[in-house]
Amino acid sequence: MLRETLLRTLDDLVGRYGKARENLLPVLQDLQAEFGFLGEETINEVARAFGLSQTEVFSVASFYHFLNTQEKGKYVIRICRTISCDLRDKANVLRALESELGIKMGETTRDKKYSLDYANCMGTCDRGPSMMVNDRLYADLSPSKAVDIIRSYR
Ligand code: FES
Structure with a gap:
């Protein structure tokens, strides 16, 4: 995934949902729908955008079974x-x-x-x-x- 594409998509999502903590989950869901999984770079950029730690974002991304932190099959x-x-x-x-x-x-x-x-x-x-x-x-x-x-x- 191109970094610029990730940043632009994340920017759009944060603009749409806002940066409040309760909007983290829908942003992660939309990023996964767009890119297929939530890799390390995505987690780091989401953490930066929301002003959260990477651990916090990773905890949410790895808690829900419908979110993938590693690339998965079709x-x-x-x-x-x-x-x-x-x-x-x-x-x-x-x-x-x-x-x-x-x-x-x-x-x-x-x-x-x-x-x-x-x-x-x-x-x-x-x-x-x-x-x-x-x-x-x-x-x-x-x-x-x-x-x-x-x-x-x-
Ligand atoms: S224990 Fe509830 S669906 Fe498996």
Whole structure:
């Protein structure tokens, strides 16, 4: 990403939302939508623009599962890591996905198509295990159902 493009985009966003702390999240969301992830340079420039420390901005960017601080694949698959899904056989769903994609949790396929990541509770605990592919939520997963869903994104 060109630094000038980042600075111009950030400038526009700060002009639109303002520099108040509560506007940090929408600015980060829009930057991610524009650039795909929130890398170190982006975090540093946002911190400067908002008058916050880099640690504060990074804490927000890394807290929310829908924000990425590292470059991810086109499809980000997030598996719920909260207790109800753990108790509903999440481990076998994850194993099936890792085997299908040939990557481990936290990794991205070499063709940059898929990333595997954890997320916190998605609100479908009674129908776990649950996962999201980008913004789409899937529940009642079995290992084979999860693999079929991933294959539908090919
Ligand atoms: S514990 Fe997994 S969706 Fe709530």
